[in-house]
Amino acid sequence: MRQKQVSEMKMLSVPLVRAERGEGAVLAMIRFLCLLVIALHACADFASAQESQEEKLLTRIKQPPTYVRNENYEQKWFDTVKAGIDKARDYLGNYGPVQVYIIGQQSDELEDPKIGQAIVEAFCRRRHLNSRDRITDCLKGSGASLIERARDGSTEAYLSYVDYTDPPFAELVFINPHGFPFPYLYTRGIHEYTHVFQRAFPRTPTWMTEGGAEFLAFYLGGRNKWVDFDQSMNQSMRMVQSVGDDAMMKDFEDVEKLEKEQPELKKYYRHLAYDAGVWAVAFAIHRSKSRSVKAYTKRFYPMVGRLGWQQALSRYANVRDTSEFYQRFQQFLDQPIGVQMKMLEELKP
Numbered sequence: 001m002r003q004k005q006v007s008e009m010k011m012l013s014v015p016l017v018r019a020e021r022g023e024g025a026v027l028a029m030i031r032f033l034c035l036l037v038i039a040l041h042a043c044a045d046f047a048s049a050q051e052s053q054e055e056k057l058l059t060r061i062k063q064p065p066t067y068v069r070n071e072n073y074e075q076k077w078f079d080t081v082k083a084g085i086d087k088a089r090d091y092l093g094n095y096g097p098v099q100v101y102i103i104g105q106q107s108d109e110l111e112d113p114k115i116g117q118a119i120v121e122a123f124c125r126r127r128h129l130n131s132r133d134r135i136t137d138c139l140k141g142s143g144a145s146l147i148e149r150a151r152d153g154s155t156e157a158y159l160s161y162v163d164y165t166d167p168p169f170a171e172l173v174f175i176n177p178h179g180f181p182f183p184y185l186y187t188r189g190i191h192e193y194t195h196v197f198q199r200a201f202p203r204t205p206t207w208m209t210e211g212g213a214e215f216l217a218f219y220l221g222g223r224n225k226w227v228d229f230d231q232s233m234n235q236s237m238r239m240v241q242s243v244g245d246d247a248m249m250k251d252f253e254d255v256e257k258l259e260k261e262q263p264e265l266k267k268y269y270r271h272l273a274y275d276a277g278v279w280a281v282a283f284a285i286h287r288s289k290s291r292s293v294k295a296y297t298k299r300f301y302p303m304v305g306r307l308g309w310q311q312a313l314s315r316y317a318n319v320r321d322t323s324e325f326y327q328r329f330q331q332f333l334d335q336p337i338g339v340q341m342k343m344l345e346e347l348k349p
């Protein structure tokens with residue numbers, strides 16, 4: 001458990017989505033600020049929360065994700081990431097477009113500048129297609145930064161949503177994935193790909209986005225014997241219980257707002273967005289009519305598209321409104337662990 005927590009905390013975040021529009025000094029400044037933030041998704045969410053109401057969404061498509069990587073980096077890491085992504089695609093369907101980057105250095109793989117340059121060029125061309133000026137900025141800015149971070153030994157996994165292209169696309173970036181504790185690298189692939197799926201629907205609160213991605217990572221990871229579902233959920237519950245009364249999951253609906261209004265709660269991001277989030281998603285599934293995990297992806301998400309997350313959650317989890325949901329969930333968190341684990345047994349495929 002300890003290990004898992006450390007690996008999440010090692011990840012850094014770069015708000016690539018918005019900043020790409022004016023690369024250079026502004027980007028460098030934003031990146032610097034974001035590097036100060038410990039949790040992975042905070043900045044990505046911060047950046048994307050600034051998007052306008054009319055979100056451009058991903059769609060269900062035929063084309064599978066495309067991969068760019070340095071091929072002199074051990075094949076095993078590519079295979080592991082891809083295995084996780086593919087299991088999630090099998091379960092959720094193929095959404096996109098998705099461009100995956102796997103960049104790693106265990107000894108001196110990136111020493112030859114040509115190796116890194118090939119990745120950076122592919123990255124910038126994909127983002128900026130025919131805009132030569134922007135490609136030039138990208139090569140020096142966000143593109144070069146990928147290789148720098150890999151050389152510096154940073155371990156990262158994140159989705160960055162590029163919405164200024166038509167159609168928009170998702171980048172899944174894995175830097176030095178060998179740095180993740182091994183079985184969790186499979187589930188990182190599932191987690192990140194779940195974010196791709198979520199991007200085909202309107203925005204949901206941060207705890208639901210992260211909690212849903214964690215839930216499928218544990219659930220599909222468990223089905224594939226990469227992790228133990230019950231054990232992973234149990235660990236998450238212990239993280240939630242360690243927070244006490246200082247903060248609640250509800251505070252993590254909108255991380256951008258939280259950062260401005262209650263920055264002192266930021267330290268609970270992992271505990272409440274991920275660990276309480278994963279339990280809240282399980283709790284909602286358990287309250288749904290069918291108790292089916294599959295229906296959570298097949299029925300609940302399309303409902304979010306039609307009704308927005310609040311109404312969709314109320315209808316799906318059979319509550320009056322979101323405050324009743326939070327209230328009932330809080331009561332559930334006060335139950336003994338035996339009762340909580342028993343709820344998981346009652347979930348259906």
Ligand SMILES: [Zn+2]
Nearest residue numbers: 041195210213
């Ligand atoms: Zn995430």
